[in-house]
Amino acid sequence: xxxxxxxxxxxxxxxxxxxxxxxxxxxxxxxxxxxxxxxxxxxxxxxxxxxxxxxxxxxxxxxxxxxxxxxxxxxxxxxxxxxxxxxxxxxxxxxxxxxxxxxxxxxxxxxxxxxxxxxxxxxxxxxxxxxxxxxxxxxxxxxxxxxxxxxxxxxxxxxxxxxxxxxxxxxxxxxxxxxxxxxxxxxxxxxxxxxxxxxxxxxxxxxxxxxxxxxxxxxxxxxxxxxxxxxxxxxxxxxxxxxxxxxxxxxxxxxxxxxxxxxxxxxxxxxxxxxxxxxxxxxxxxxxxxxxxxxxxxxxxxxxxxxxxxxxxxxxxxxxxxxxxxxxxxxxxxxxxxxxxxxxxxxxxxxxxxxxxxxxxxxxxxxxxxxxxxxxxxxxxxxxxxxxxxxxxxxxxxxxxxxxxxxxxxxxxxxxxxxxxxxx
Numbered sequence: 001x002x003x004x005x006x007x008x009x010x011x012x013x014x015x016x017x018x019x020x021x022x023x024x025x026x027x028x029x030x031x032x033x034x035x036x037x038x039x040x041x042x043x044x045x046x047x048x049x050x051x052x053x054x055x056x057x058x059x060x061x062x063x064x065x066x067x068x069x070x071x072x073x074x075x076x077x078x079x080x081x082x083x084x085x086x087x088x089x090x091x092x093x094x095x096x097x098x099x100x101x102x103x104x105x106x107x108x109x110x111x112x113x114x115x116x117x118x119x120x121x122x123x124x125x126x127x128x129x130x131x132x133x134x135x136x137x138x139x140x141x142x143x144x145x146x147x148x149x150x151x152x153x154x155x156x157x158x159x160x161x162x163x164x165x166x167x168x169x170x171x172x173x174x175x176x177x178x179x180x181x182x183x184x185x186x187x188x189x190x191x192x193x194x195x196x197x198x199x200x201x202x203x204x205x206x207x208x209x210x211x212x213x214x215x216x217x218x219x220x221x222x223x224x225x226x227x228x229x230x231x232x233x234x235x236x237x238x239x240x241x242x243x244x245x246x247x248x249x250x251x252x253x254x255x256x257x258x259x260x261x262x263x264x265x266x267x268x269x270x271x272x273x274x275x276x277x278x279x280x281x282x283x284x285x286x287x288x289x290x291x292x293x294x295x296x297x298x299x300x301x302x303x304x305x306x307x308x309x310x311x312x313x314x315x316x317x318x319x320x321x322x323x324x325x326x327x328x329x330x331x332x333x334x335x336x337x338x339x340x341x342x343x344x345x346x347x348x349x350x351x352x353x354x355x356x357x358x359x360x361x362x363x364x365x366x367x368x369x370x371x372x373x374x375x376x377x378x379x380x381x382x383x384x385x386x387x388x389x390x391x392x393x394x395x396x397x398x399x400x401x402x403x404x405x406x407x408x409x410x411x412x413x414x415x416x417x418x419x420x421x422x423x424x
């Protein structure tokens with residue numbers, strides 16, 4: 001802060017006014033505000049070094065109503081600092097002393113973490129005025145061992161980054177394997193280890209294994225799905241509020257409105273009852289020798305859960321059919337055939353919105369042509385463990401996006417539900 005002194009006694013010089021504050025003031029300059037006889041204000045700048053030395057040019061004789069503006073020492077107002085970041089016990093900003101070096105800063109910040117890469121550190125130095133910067137590589141281990149050539153003196157504004165040991169976050173990574181493998185267990189995994197390597201370590205499948213229906217659960221995928229899940233729930237609730245506000249001009253309109261509200265209620269109940277599981281679609285052949293070095297041989301992540309279910313011999317049919325059930329599997333039969341075995345579609349079934357959830361987690365839908373499936377899912381040849389979902393026709397209400405939301409909710413809940421069918 002600056003100090004403004006109001007002086008009422010004449011004949012005292014500037015040097016006398018500074019004696020009590022000399023240890024706390026900047027001695028390069030001060031400003032003297034003087035009121036002239038005509039009432040105007042004049043400013044005079046004085047060199048405090050010269051004033052204290054008794055130079056009459058700067059040691060101006062003070063007059064009543066003079067005001068002297070004395071600045072604090074810049075180092076006290078804006079003291080020099082340095083930053084240390086990264087793998088250090090107490091990262092942050094620290095005061096810079098005149099003799100501070102890299103080793104001093106590391107010690108002040110509590111020392112290196114076990115995860116610190118001690119071979120080198122990154123020092124960024126900013127040049128005041130022109131906005132340029134300089135980056136230095138500091139041999140950290142040498143600096144901490146007393147090598148004065150590497151123990152760089154620090155400057156105001158320097159940022160020292162202590163980097164992490166490569167792949168440190170993979171230390172202690174593991175994956176849990178359940179179900180029909182020879183040796184289910186929780187296995188430690190190496191950075192970049194892939195699915196084929198893990199299954200070989202499990203000594204392969206049992207005779208009851210069903211690799212086509214394998215489930216890989218991943219935490220980061222679940223978090224993404226949960227975010228989308230909550231957004232979908234909120235959008236459906238918003239649409240439900242819109243539906244409730246629709247007019248009821250006649251009986252048909254009232255019936256369509258009530259039907260739409262009931263459909264939305266059902267979708268919300270399903271979404272809230274079945275949370276996302278974070279399933280990653282994988283394709284594991286029965287012969288593990290055909291998995292390695294293929295796109296299906298995906299890398300594993302810490303916390304993954306791999307489930308190999310038992311063989312199954314049915315196809316599940318759910319939704320608007322006369323007999324929702326599990327139908328015994330027969331080779332080369334299409335989804336249409338399995339629908340027939342379930343009694344066919346009801347009058348309120350939406351045939352155009354039927355979709356198939358494969359046992360591997362992929363979805364076949366005629367209304368989603370952005371993927372690999374470009375045809376009618378009713379003509380798809382099904383495999384054991386696949387599921388057919390027949391949605392209800394959307395009620396005819398005022399045109400908004402709630403119909404597509406309803407279908408998205410059906411797909412989301414059905415995909416999550418397929419995992420519940422697995423009993424490893």
